[in-house]
Amino acid sequence: MTKKELSGRLADARHYAAIATAFALPLSTSAQAIAVSIFAVLAIVTLDRARFEATLRMPAAWLPVALFALIALGTLWSVQPTFGLAAKWIGPYAKLLLIPLVMATAITRRQALQIGYGFLAACLILLALSWASFLWPTGPWTWFKAPGVPVKDNAVQSGCFALCAFGLAFGALRIWGIDRRRAVAMGALALLFLADVFLIYLSKTGAIMAAALLGLFLLHIGGWKRTMLVGMPAVIVVAVALLASAPAQRRLAEIGTDISASQGTVGGGETVSTGARLDFWRKAVDFVKAAPLLGHGTGSIKPLYQSLEATRPSPYGEATPDPHNQTLHVVLQLGLIGGALLWAMWIAHARLFLARDMASVFGQAIVLQNVIGGLFNSHISAVTQGMLYCLAVGLLGAMVIANEKKL
Incomplete structure (x- = not known):
């Protein structure tokens, strides 16, 4: 086997x-970990050093590395x-290193x-199992x-479904004049x-993300006419789903109860x-306020909340290791410097995708x-959502960079 043939087989693998x-991302955390580990090793083995160095000069690539380093x-x-x-607690942020690695990988359209089809x-x-149930x-x-959630949890599932809905709808829009x-x-x-x-098992965060993607x-x-023509069916579907779903109405009603519970010490789980x-x-x-600049250090979140128990x-009855806000998750540990790095990374990624081609959208x-x-x-620190973000930004970033080089 020649060196060229070996390189080709490694690239195929x-x-x-x-x-x-x-494919594993929405289904299995274990399979996801195994598959991404194999991919990362093969990506490193087949890495083009010059391409990687050029990619690392981009803010969208080096800012995730800087955040991980901090x-x-x-x-x-x-x-x-x-x-x-x-x-x-370094581990949950190690996935950020995948962004420049994937971004520097040669991937064709x-x-x-x-x-993408694997994920879909x-x-x-x-989706089939959820509707069947x-x-x-x-x-x-x-x-x-x-209920309606075969694996993982409703937040992961609703986030994945919202992305699929967006991708399919945008794809349909692109081919409308070719294949109706x-x-x-x-x-x-x-x-x-x-x-x-919205219908089967409403995740409040998932619903908000889905509404944002719809917007x-x-x-x-x-054009306002096309927006009304396409947007109205989506709005009607969401409205009917919410009205027809007793679980969705119950979870929406819980918001007021949850807020009241935060004033006391009501125990529970999802209900608070x-x-x-x-x-x-x-x-x-x-x-x-106690440590604004550099925070309290990596892994400090649970000890901080434990000190106030x-x-x-906590309404949950125990100290939390997660403030349920990505900015606070970083700022509590790394201070405002870390928070600035996080938002600089998000802004750099948003700027990378300013065009209107499919990869950018x-x-x-x-x-x-x-x-x-x-x-x-x-x-970002979550197992599935964070991995999805890092791999998708890397993959789509690689496509955008390749498109720009062709122009």
């Missing part, structure tokens, strides 16, 4: 690992009693579509994680994904999620979803 990673350095001033306890295929499996509630669904039958089928499938988010989609349609967030955020403001107990959706989701959860 890297591509198959990327498809496997995309997380690692944050162990030096952590309030955790030992280095080992602090160091384990066809390969990018195949990776997994989501279609979940809704239409046949007495079926064999006892193994589901929650296919466009109609894609549009109908997009509405099924969207309806599932982004309407912005790209162009909104109130718990408000409690976390109020306490976080005090923590930031005796006098200001999908990139806009990924960044918007992560920023909106980051208001209510720590999505």
